[in-house]
Amino acid sequence: MTMERVNHDGVLIVGAGLAGLSAALAAAPRKALVLTGAPLSQGCSSAWAQGGMAAALSVEDAPALHAADTVAAGAGLVDPAVAAILAQEGPGAVRGLAELGAPFDRTPDGEFATSLEAAHSRSRVARVKGDQAGRAIMDAVIATALSSRHIKVRAGCRLRGLLRDAKGAVRGVLAEENGQLVEFVAPATILATGGIGGLYAVTTTPPELKGEGLALAALAGATIADPEFVQFHPTAIDIGRDPAPLATEALRGEGAKLIDGQGEAFMARYHPDAELAPRDVVARAIHAERQAGHGAFLDARAAVGAHFPDEFPAVFAACLSGGVDPRTQPIPVAPACHYHMGGIVTDADGATTLPGLYAAGECASTGVHGANRLASNSLLEAAVFGARAGRAAAQAADPGTRPERCQPAPDLPAKALAQLRLGMTRDAGVVRDAAGLSRLIGEIDALERTYGKAPPLVAARLVAQAALDRPASLGAHFRSDGVQDAAPKRTFVTLREPACQAA
Incomplete structure (x- = not known):
């Protein structure tokens, strides 16, 4: 070029x-x-x-x-x-x-x-x-x-x-x-x-967002904080789309209930605030119900019903596109990567x-x-x-220094990115453990040997390694094999990777 x-x-x-x-x-x-x-x-x-x-x-x-x-x-x-x-x-x-x-x-x-x-x-x-x-x-x-x-x-x-x-x-x-x-x-x-939503197979964010700015800053030596903390929105609409449409939390604020496949509300078993519990609690509850084969649905028929087209037009349109009429049917939902x-x-x-x-x-x-x-x-x-x-x-003044020549970061082919996304959802998702995170890091190692330090791989490694290094569950980071930590601290990571060369 x-x-x-x-x-x-x-x-x-x-x-x-x-x-x-x-x-x-x-x-x-x-x-x-x-x-x-x-x-x-x-x-x-x-x-x-x-x-x-x-x-x-x-x-x-x-x-x-x-x-x-x-x-x-x-x-x-x-x-x-x-x-x-x-x-x-x-x-x-x-x-x-x-x-x-x-x-x-x-x-x-x-x-x-x-x-x-x-x-x-x-x-x-x-x-x-x-x-x-x-x-x-x-x-x-x-x-x-x-x-x-x-x-x-x-x-x-x-x-x-x-x-x-x-x-x-x-x-x-x-x-x-x-x-x-x-x-x-x-x-x-x-x-x-x-x-970093594009690093996950199930996300509510634009797929273009793959943590590339984060990764390039890290490779340049900037300090990165708390990469293990990824928020999963509890109620992505589960209609097989990538990215997944979102059923806004405001629906639960209006009184919508989370139910299983038998129509039974389940959130009160997980938290006293039920549907208005913190997002990580709701996401894990939905994950658990789905893993148990019970299914999970957001029932807004009584809370919103016929008012859906006017009050929540984006949710209404997304549901209809997947063959679900939220005025008369519960909305199938699943946790999805939502915010870093x-x-x-x-x-x-x-x-x-x-x-x-x-x-x-x-x-x-x-x-x-x-x-x-x-x-x-x-x-x-x-x-x-x-x-x-x-x-x-x-307010910054021009330092007048000369930038050194910078080589473009390597690309990650679509097939490799798809593999990474599946691995991130599987092992660095709503529920994590040491075995899964170690497996994920091994996959990232193998991909890096083939494709180099492509920014999505660097960003994914930051998340996975920090998640492995924090054995205790905290906030959105949940370890099924977790230990207790009475005084949790923030994670700070600084890489030392040369990214430029003299012109």
Whole structure:
């Protein structure tokens, strides 16, 4: 391939989900160049989010209560200071998105209509038409970004590596655009590359999200935190589609019940909060019922019924596409990879452990999610910390150093990726044990010997090895062979892999 170099005097952002575009908007008046593989609103989890954004928007709520719920859900690993920032800045972030045109549901007196979701002590989730929040928010943010003179978007750019100078500082990225390798050099680079759902055979996220930003940052020497903590949404719609459509948690907030194949409700046997138990508990309960041959279904006939087309149009359409009418039939459900709590370690302003590199959104680890993300905190984190990263990166001065030549990361062929996805779901899924994780690592070893350190393999290894190294169950990480750990600590991993060579 030929090589082109683009020198950008501003903030370089990889990823155009809510975190990436929030960073671009907040970088003003500094120029922002956004690189995205897929067209805007495609290939990002933000546009697929259904439940909404959690924030203390009502007089019955307060940021301190939201922060406390966030800390409690994280099973002892949440950084309370970061949770306080998220909760304090949350209401302003939601109102700011509404001002951009996001059509949040409103009460008759004009206030935000909020709903209750699992592990929240208050009704605080701002929604759009039941399950349309992600798409509606992204539509508003994209329209604003495209009309902002300081933002330029280049679609069709696939991240292939990080550019570093002789001292290891990040100076930009190597991307592939229309079959050509392009070096994008900038004073500051923000990775907003999303999660790892595409590493799993059953996922609710776009399959393009295979942890490549996470992996490339790790290979460049950035510290990675908590990769073992993968959240599995309990109620993916089990109709044989890849990725699996999502039955939003808001349905359970409205009163939908989980039942087995005989029509018996089962969640009360697993947790006193039943359907509103923390996600990891609900996911394991559904997994157990399915493994036992009982089946698992979400029954919203009484809770929603005839109102499905208007109140939850995305769920309704997905069910119908699989031959299920949720107005009259229970919805078959299964746990699916939904969100990665781990990621590239950042401070509260998005700075990673590598000079010149920032991260935001699901690929980052701010410390706000701990071992188990609180429902509907993901869009909020993307907006709050994406903006903080954009403002911080806009202040970065050009170090004037020369980036070294970077070799593109090897590709992983489709057949090998399919094998990896099956292995991850089997051995690093809802329930894990040492034997399965060791088997998975052995498969990754074999794939690396054949294909090299392809980013999906690097990301998968981070998850599997950290899961093996944490023998105790905690939050979303459940070991069937688990031991007790009275004082759990966060996982921090730093690889030492040369990724660049002198030009």
